[in-house]
Amino acid sequence: MFTESDVKSIFALFPPQTSADFIPQLALASSGHGFVTxxxxQAQFRSRVVKDTERISLSALASDLxxxxxxxxxxxxxxxxxCLLSADQKNIITIDERDALREKLINLLSSGVxxxxxxxxxxxxWPKSLDALLADQDDEILNIDDFLCxxxxxxxxxxxxxxxxxxxxxxxxxxxxxxxxxxxTPPVWFILRTLEKALEKEAITSQINITQHETSISCTPKQLxxxxxxxxxxxxxxxxxxxxxxTKFAASSPEQFPTYEVATSHFQRLAEIEIIDTFAVSKPWISSIEQDCIRILEQEGCTLDVAEVIGSRLPSSIVxxxxxxxxxxxxxxxxxxxxIxxxxxxxxxxxxxxxALDELAACAKTDASAQWEDNLTNNPTAPEDLKYSRAxxxxxxxxxxxxxxxxxLTTEKAVxxxxxxxxxxxISALEEQNEEVFATYWHDRLLARFTTYTTGLSGISxxxxxxxxxxxxxxxxxxxxxxxxxxxxxxxxMVLSRKTRKNVARLESILDPAKKIDLAGVSAALDKFSSKQNISTLSTSPDSAVLASAKQTxxxxxxxxxxxxxxxDGPVLFLTLVIVLFARRNEGVVYATGKFAPKLLKLLKGRVGESEYERLEAWKEGAKTGKLTAEDRRGMLGMAEQEAETEAETETKAESIDEAEVGN
Structure with a gap:
C-alpha cells in the first residue's frame, strides 16, 4: 500500500507541464487520495457540458471531477x-448556449457591422471565446479594429x-x-472606409470630393x-x-487652395476684390451700396446711416x-x-x-427763456447762475x-x-429788457425821490x-x-441781469449801513451806479417835469x-404839515424828523400869513404836549390839503407854459 505522501512523491517525478494548453494523461486528484486519467x-467533462443547460461554475465542476x-x-x-467561458472566466457556457450565441452572431454579422x-x-x-465562435463562420469575417462584419x-x-x-x-x-x-445602418466611419475602397476600385477617386459630417458623408463631383x-x-x-x-473658402477647396494664404494671394490679384481681415469683399457690391445710399438721400430723406444700410450683409467685424x-x-x-x-x-x-442747427439754436433760446423764467419766478430748483448746458x-x-x-451735432465743439x-x-436780450424795466423803476422810485430831497435842502437858509x-x-x-x-x-x-446784479452788489457794498457816508458820498455812489446802468441821473441832468411829478407824488x-x-400821532401830523408848507414855498421836499419841525417852522416865518403862523405855533405846542383837539387836527389837515392843491395847480400851470413854449 502507498501512503498519501508516497503518491505525491511519485507524481512529482512526472515530466513538468510544457504549455498552458498541455493536459497530462494522468492527474493528481484534488483530494490527494489518488490519480485520475x-x-x-474528459468523458465526465463532455457529459456535463453537453447535458447541462445552464452555465456551470468552473470551480464547482473542478470539485465534482x-x-x-x-x-x-x-x-x-x-x-x-x-463550450465557452464567461467574461470573468469563472463560468462555463454549455453547448446549447454556445450554439445559440453562434446563431445570434451569424445573424448580426449577416445584416450589419x-x-x-x-x-x-x-x-x-470571454473575448477569446468570441474568437472561437468566429472561427466557425463559413463566410470570411472582416475584423476591423473592434468591429466585425x-x-x-x-x-x-x-x-x-x-x-x-x-x-x-x-x-x-x-x-x-x-x-x-x-x-x-452602418456607422459613418464604415461608410467612409467602404466609399474610399469603392472609389479606388472604380478608379473615380479623383472625380469625387468627400466630406465627412457627424451623421453622414457628402460626395460632390469635383467638376461641380x-x-x-x-x-x-x-x-x-x-x-x-x-x-x-x-478661411472657409480655402477649406472647401483644398486642392486649388491648400492654405488660407494661397487663397488670399489669389484674390489679392483680382482688381474687383478688396481683402479686409480674412474676408474678400466685392468692390462692385460696395459701389452698389453707395448708389443705394445716394438714391435714399435723394428720394427718401436727408439723413442716412450707411452701416444700417449694409446691415447683416457683411460680417459685423468689418461693417x-x-x-x-x-x-x-x-x-x-x-x-x-x-x-453731403x-x-x-x-x-x-x-x-x-x-x-438741425436751426432747431438746436431754437432749443438754446428756449432753454435760455426757461432758465430766465425760473429765476424770474424764484423757482427753488433753478440754478443760482444762468449757464449753458448741453444736457x-x-x-x-x-x-x-x-x-x-x-x-x-451737440457733441461737435464748433456746434x-x-x-x-x-x-x-x-439771455442778453432778456437782460436788456430787464435792465430797462429796472432803470425805469430805479429812476422813478429812487432817483426822483432822492433828487427831490436833495433839492429841498437848497431852501434851508x-x-x-x-x-x-x-x-x-x-x-x-x-x-x-x-x-x-x-x-x-x-x-x-428786476435784478436778474448779470450787469445789474454785479452793480447792485457793488452799490450795497459801498453804502453798507455799517459805514458812515455823507450826502455827497451817497450822491456820488448813486451817480456812478446810474452811469454803469445807463440810467440818466437827475443830479447832473435835472428834468423839471420829472422832479415836479415826483414832488407832487x-x-x-x-x-x-x-x-x-x-x-x-400829533408830532408826526405837525411835522408833515410843516414839510408840506415848506415844500409849497421851496424847490423839492425836505426830509426831516420830528425834532427838526420847530426849526423848519421858524424858517417859514414871514413866508406864511401872520394868522397862519400863529395857528402853526399853537399846533406846535399842542403836538408837543399832546393836547391837539379834533378841531386842531381838522385844521391842520385842511391847511395841508390846501397847500398841496395849490402846489398841484402851480405845477399844472408850469407844465402848460412849458408846452406853449415848445409849441412856439
Missing part, C-alpha cells in the same frame, strides 16, 4: 466547439455606395449618404465644385455676392470700416450743389444739417431717431460753441440846519431808501398818511 476526466480548476480551464479552452465589445458585454462571454455585407454596402456616387457624377450633384440609407467656385468668384467680382470668408470708406466715396461723388456732410456715424445733406439742450430734443442728428453763443444772445438835514438824508438813503428800493426790485424780478403820499394818523 485524462480519458476519465476532483481535479484542479486550472485543468478544467484547459479543458474548456481545448474544446471550443463544446457588429462591435466586439458590445457583443461580449451584452452576452457575458462579413465580406458579403461589405460587398453589399460597396455596391449601394458605388451606385449613389455614379448617380452624383451623372447628375452633377451632391449626394449625402446617411447610415439609415444603407442596409444594417470647380463650377461652383468659378460661379462664386464671378458673383463676387460682379457684385452679386458681397463677400467671401477666405464699420466698409461704411467709413463708403461715406468718403458718397461725399466725393455727390453733386456739388447739394453738399458727416454728423457722427451718419451722412446727410447740408440742408438737413443746417435745419438741457439734449433734453429738449425729440426722442430716439427723431432727434438723433441734433443729438450728434456747441455756436449754441452757447445763441444761448447767451437770448440856516447852514447848520442844512448840514444836519443833509446828514439825516444821507443816513435815510443809506439805511432805508436805497435798501428798500433794491429789495422791492429784487422781489419783482411825495406830497400826495404825505396827505394820505395824514388821513391815517391816529390821535397819538
Amino acid at each position: 485524462l480519458q476519465f476526466v 476532483d481535479i484542479d480548476p486550472n485543468l478544467v480551464h484547459q479543458l474548456v479552452r481545448n474544446h471550443p466547439k463544446l 457588429q462591435s466586439k465589445h458590445d457583443f461580449v458585454t451584452q452576452n457575458n462571454i 462579413t465580406n458579403t455585407y461589405e460587398n453589399t454596402i460597396c455596391t449601394d455606395i458605388t451606385n449613389k456616387v455614379k448617380q452624383a457624377l451623372e447628375g452633377m450633384q451632391t449626394i449625402s449618404i446617411f447610415p439609415g440609407d444603407l442596409p444594417g 465644385l470647380e463650377s461652383r467656385r468659378t460661379a462664386t468668384i464671378s458673383n463676387l467680382t460682379s457684385g452679386t455676392l458681397a463677400y467671401l470668408d477666405l 464699420d470700416r466698409v461704411a467709413t470708406r463708403a461715406k468718403d466715396s458718397i461725399i466725393s461723388a455727390y453733386p456739388a450743389q447739394e453738399k 456732410v458727416r454728423v457722427g456715424h451718419l451722412i446727410l445733406t447740408e440742408t438737413r444739417r443746417n435745419g 438741457r439742450i439734449q433734453a429738449l430734443l425729440p426722442p430716439a431717431n427723431a432727434g438723433l442728428v441734433q443729438r450728434l 456747441e460753441k455756436s449754441l452757447e453763443a445763441h444761448f447767451w444772445t437770448a 440856516d447852514a447848520k440846519l442844512a448840514a444836519q438835514l443833509a446828514d439825516l438824508l444821507a443816513s435815510h438813503a443809506q439805511t432805508e431808501l436805497i435798501p428798500d428800493t433794491v429789495s422791492r426790485a429784487r422781489a419783482q424780478g 411825495m406830497m400826495n403820499d404825505m396827505l394820505r398818511r395824514l388821513h391815517k394818523q391816529k390821535q397819538s
Whole structure:
C-alpha cells in the first residue's frame, strides 16, 4: 500500500507541464487520495457540458471531477466547439448556449457591422471565446479594429455606395449618404472606409470630393465644385455676392487652395476684390451700396446711416470700416450743389444739417427763456447762475431717431460753441429788457425821490440846519431808501441781469449801513451806479417835469398818511404839515424828523400869513404836549390839503407854459 505522501512523491517525478494548453494523461486528484486519467476526466467533462443547460461554475465542476480548476480551464479552452467561458472566466457556457450565441452572431454579422465589445458585454462571454465562435463562420469575417462584419455585407454596402456616387457624377450633384440609407445602418466611419475602397476600385477617386459630417458623408463631383467656385468668384467680382470668408473658402477647396494664404494671394490679384481681415469683399457690391445710399438721400430723406444700410450683409467685424470708406466715396461723388456732410456715424445733406442747427439754436433760446423764467419766478430748483448746458439742450430734443442728428451735432465743439453763443444772445436780450424795466423803476422810485430831497435842502437858509438835514438824508438813503428800493426790485424780478446784479452788489457794498457816508458820498455812489446802468441821473441832468411829478407824488403820499394818523400821532401830523408848507414855498421836499419841525417852522416865518403862523405855533405846542383837539387836527389837515392843491395847480400851470413854449 502507498501512503498519501508516497503518491505525491511519485507524481512529482512526472515530466513538468510544457504549455498552458498541455493536459497530462494522468492527474493528481484534488483530494490527494489518488490519480485520475485524462480519458476519465474528459468523458465526465463532455457529459456535463453537453447535458447541462445552464452555465456551470468552473470551480464547482473542478470539485465534482476532483481535479484542479486550472485543468478544467484547459479543458474548456481545448474544446471550443463544446463550450465557452464567461467574461470573468469563472463560468462555463454549455453547448446549447454556445450554439445559440453562434446563431445570434451569424445573424448580426449577416445584416450589419457588429462591435466586439458590445457583443461580449451584452452576452457575458470571454473575448477569446468570441474568437472561437468566429472561427466557425463559413463566410470570411472582416475584423476591423473592434468591429466585425462579413465580406458579403461589405460587398453589399460597396455596391449601394458605388451606385449613389455614379448617380452624383451623372447628375452633377451632391449626394449625402446617411447610415439609415444603407442596409444594417452602418456607422459613418464604415461608410467612409467602404466609399474610399469603392472609389479606388472604380478608379473615380479623383472625380469625387468627400466630406465627412457627424451623421453622414457628402460626395460632390469635383467638376461641380470647380463650377461652383468659378460661379462664386464671378458673383463676387460682379457684385452679386458681397463677400467671401477666405478661411472657409480655402477649406472647401483644398486642392486649388491648400492654405488660407494661397487663397488670399489669389484674390489679392483680382482688381474687383478688396481683402479686409480674412474676408474678400466685392468692390462692385460696395459701389452698389453707395448708389443705394445716394438714391435714399435723394428720394427718401436727408439723413442716412450707411452701416444700417449694409446691415447683416457683411460680417459685423468689418461693417464699420466698409461704411467709413463708403461715406468718403458718397461725399466725393455727390453733386456739388447739394453738399453731403458727416454728423457722427451718419451722412446727410447740408440742408438737413443746417435745419438741425436751426432747431438746436431754437432749443438754446428756449432753454435760455426757461432758465430766465425760473429765476424770474424764484423757482427753488433753478440754478443760482444762468449757464449753458448741453444736457438741457439734449433734453429738449425729440426722442430716439427723431432727434438723433441734433443729438450728434451737440457733441461737435464748433456746434456747441455756436449754441452757447445763441444761448447767451437770448439771455442778453432778456437782460436788456430787464435792465430797462429796472432803470425805469430805479429812476422813478429812487432817483426822483432822492433828487427831490436833495433839492429841498437848497431852501434851508440856516447852514447848520442844512448840514444836519443833509446828514439825516444821507443816513435815510443809506439805511432805508436805497435798501428798500433794491429789495422791492429784487422781489419783482428786476435784478436778474448779470450787469445789474454785479452793480447792485457793488452799490450795497459801498453804502453798507455799517459805514458812515455823507450826502455827497451817497450822491456820488448813486451817480456812478446810474452811469454803469445807463440810467440818466437827475443830479447832473435835472428834468423839471420829472422832479415836479415826483414832488407832487411825495406830497400826495404825505396827505394820505395824514388821513391815517391816529390821535397819538400829533408830532408826526405837525411835522408833515410843516414839510408840506415848506415844500409849497421851496424847490423839492425836505426830509426831516420830528425834532427838526420847530426849526423848519421858524424858517417859514414871514413866508406864511401872520394868522397862519400863529395857528402853526399853537399846533406846535399842542403836538408837543399832546393836547391837539379834533378841531386842531381838522385844521391842520385842511391847511395841508390846501397847500398841496395849490402846489398841484402851480405845477399844472408850469407844465402848460412849458408846452406853449415848445409849441412856439
